[in-house]
Amino acid sequence: MDYSIQKFLWTLLGLFIVLNWGFLMGSTMRRIGARLAGRVGVPIYQPWIDMIKMISLRTYLSHGVLYYIGPVFRLVGGIGMFLFMPVLVGSEIWSNYSFSGDLILLLYFQSFGMLGMALGASESGSPNATIGISRGLAQFAAVEVPMTLAVIAIAIQHHTFSFSEILDAQQGGFMNWTLFTNPLASIAGMLAMLGAMSHSPFNLVKAPNEIPIGPPTEYHSSFLSVLRTNSAIIHVVEAALFMNLFFGGADTWFMYIIKTFFVYFISVFIGMVFPRFKIEDSVRWFLKWPTVIGIIAVLVAAYWK
Amino acid sequence: MEEERKDKFLAPENEIRQVAAPDGSIIEVDPLEDYFTQERPKPYKVRKGPVENFLNWARAESLWVLGFGTGCGSIEIPPLVTPRYDMFRFGVQMRATPRQSNVFIISGYLSVKTLKRVIRTYEQMPSPKYVMGLGSCTINGGMYFDSYNTINRLDHYLPVDVYIAGCMPRPEALLAGFAKLKELIKEGKGHKANEYVENFDWYKDNQKKVINDWNMPDYNW
Numbered sequence: 001m002d003y004s005i006q007k008f009l010w011t012l013l014g015l016f017i018v019l020n021w022g023f024l025m026g027s028t029m030r031r032i033g034a035r036l037a038g039r040v041g042v043p044i045y046q047p048w049i050d051m052i053k054m055i056s057l058r059t060y061l062s063h064g065v066l067y068y069i070g071p072v073f074r075l076v077g078g079i080g081m082f083l084f085m086p087v088l089v090g091s092e093i094w095s096n097y098s099f100s101g102d103l104i105l106l107l108y109f110q111s112f113g114m115l116g117m118a119l120g121a122s123e124s125g126s127p128n129a130t131i132g133i134s135r136g137l138a139q140f141a142a143v144e145v146p147m148t149l150a151v152i153a154i155a156i157q158h159h160t161f162s163f164s165e166i167l168d169a170q171q172g173g174f175m176n177w178t179l180f181t182n183p184l185a186s187i188a189g190m191l192a193m194l195g196a197m198s199h200s201p202f203n204l205v206k207a208p209n210e211i212p213i214g215p216p217t218e219y220h221s222s223f224l225s226v227l228r229t230n231s232a233i234i235h236v237v238e239a240a241l242f243m244n245l246f247f248g249g250a251d252t253w254f255m256y257i258i259k260t261f262f263v264y265f266i267s268v269f270i271g272m273v274f275p276r277f278k279i280e281d282s283v284r285w286f287l288k289w290p291t292v293i294g295i296i297a298v299l300v301a302a303y304w305k
Numbered sequence: 306m307e308e309e310r311k312d313k314f315l316a317p318e319n320e321i322r323q324v325a326a327p328d329g330s331i332i333e334v335d336p337l338e339d340y341f342t343q344e345r346p347k348p349y350k351v352r353k354g355p356v357e358n359f360l361n362w363a364r365a366e367s368l369w370v371l372g373f374g375t376g377c378g379s380i381e382i383p384p385l386v387t388p389r390y391d392m393f394r395f396g397v398q399m400r401a402t403p404r405q406s407n408v409f410i411i412s413g414y415l416s417v418k419t420l421k422r423v424i425r426t427y428e429q430m431p432s433p434k435y436v437m438g439l440g441s442c443t444i445n446g447g448m449y450f451d452s453y454n455t456i457n458r459l460d461h462y463l464p465v466d467v468y469i470a471g472c473m474p475r476p477e478a479l480l481a482g483f484a485k486l487k488e489l490i491k492e493g494k495g496h497k498a499n500e501y502v503e504n505f506d507w508y509k510d511n512q513k514k515v516i517n518d519w520n521m522p523d524y525n526w
Contacts (some may be wrong), residue, residue: 040391
């Protein structure tokens with residue numbers, strides 16, 4: 001078989017695994033949260049049933065062309081992040097379509113889905129969607145600052161914007177992880193991760209029970225199933241992004257699953273403990289400590305290079 | 306008659322008005338025509354066979370509830386998410402928006418004023434959708450049977466799948482209601498939304514008989 005087709009099929013298989021792991025991880029986290037509250041929680045297979053249910057609804061309505069395109073853009077953002085990031089370290093077939101400079105593209109894809117969703121959701125005309133979008137964009141602008149500073153610090157440290165090279169530099173024992181070689185950048189990046197995961201206390205965009213459910217308020221049936229698919233993928237891929245940057249990546253699928261689980265669990269754990277911020281507090285928080293630590297990380301990296 | 310009533314009680318935001326476009330031209334906006342559909346609802350096709358049975362199973366195991374506190378009965382809904390009753394075990398989850406929910410719990414009493422909102426919300430939900438009447442007030446009026454401002458029989462205004470009797474029914478009764486609803490859906494009897502569409506004129510007649518200030522569009526989807 002042609003190598004490019006083979007590679008494409010492997011990437012699709014990876015996407016399939018990541019999607020299902022995303023669903024499983026989501027329901028597992030919900031069960032953990034339920035146990036914390038003394039409940040049993042949803043069955044472990046609930047996300048799959050919800051997907052089938054949503055697709056099997058019989059009436060649809062549309063608010064226009066952009067309303068259709070919004071969830072598609074969001075899904076492209078999630079899949080794009082998956083495509084251009086190596087899954088396993090040092091593996092040719094599991095390196096997906098990563099290339100030198102993929103780190104910059106990934107940062108772009110992070111915001112791409114959000115902007116697409118903003119277009120689609122505002123087309124729906126629901127005031128709750130508009131509130132969610134304005135909050136989301138304000139918070140994301142604040143989250144981007146410490147995250148970009150952390151990435152710049154790591155890029156200066158390793159002299160590269162390529163994921164594979166950053167991963168290679170972290171191999172050979174956990175003391176080589178960025179977490180230990182560049183702790184300041186790691187702290188800034190992991191604090192930014194809390195915002196990127198948009199879990200409590202930074203779940204201002206969807207803000208359940210406050211602005212009913214934010215941008216997806218008007219989305220239903222298959223539209224919602226596309227959004228659910230994306231959120232399953234993006235939770236894993238975001239966790240993988242931070243795993244690759246700070247925790248030395250994964251060399252087997254088993255390690256991939258373990259590490260993404262724990263990276264995601266950090267944000268869930270903090271979400272269990274802290275209630276939701278207000279938007280002005282959230283923006284101020286991101287522009288205060290994480291940003292200061294990020295600037296120091298860049299300065300230190302520039303000085304020591 | 307209905308046309309007159311509609312004109313008489315048209316809500317201010319639904320009146321025809323002049324709006325200036327960005328290029329300076331004046332546009333006339335008729336919200337009822339422009340913002341809402343005038344098309345009557347159509348029934349969806351009810352399929353049969355093993356695939357549909359599987360889909361019915363999925364629909365039954367994933368009930369998304371719209372929590373709509375219409376009366377004192379709604380106080381029995383919050384305990385369902387506590388450790389003691391925990392409805393999440395049964396695949397029942399709360400949703401905040403009608404577009405994403407399938408089950409509409411209408412907890413008695415249901416005043417005429419609230420009935421308007423209930424109808425608007427019900428019509429916004431995607432089919433197949435299910436209605437649960439909670440409490441005696443939705444069955445025959447209960448202790449409010451002779452009130453000037455509440456309706457007595459909910460199924461004159463919306464098709465109801467499951468009634469839960471009691472004043473108040475306990476949360477266990479609600480869980481039993483969910484179990485009964487699941488049974489009905491799995492048997493392929495969960496298509497009351499079609500009934501609403503097929504008898505649309507009858508339902509609208511009944512609704513307009515009690516709602517005097519019908520200041521909303523006739524169809525709300």
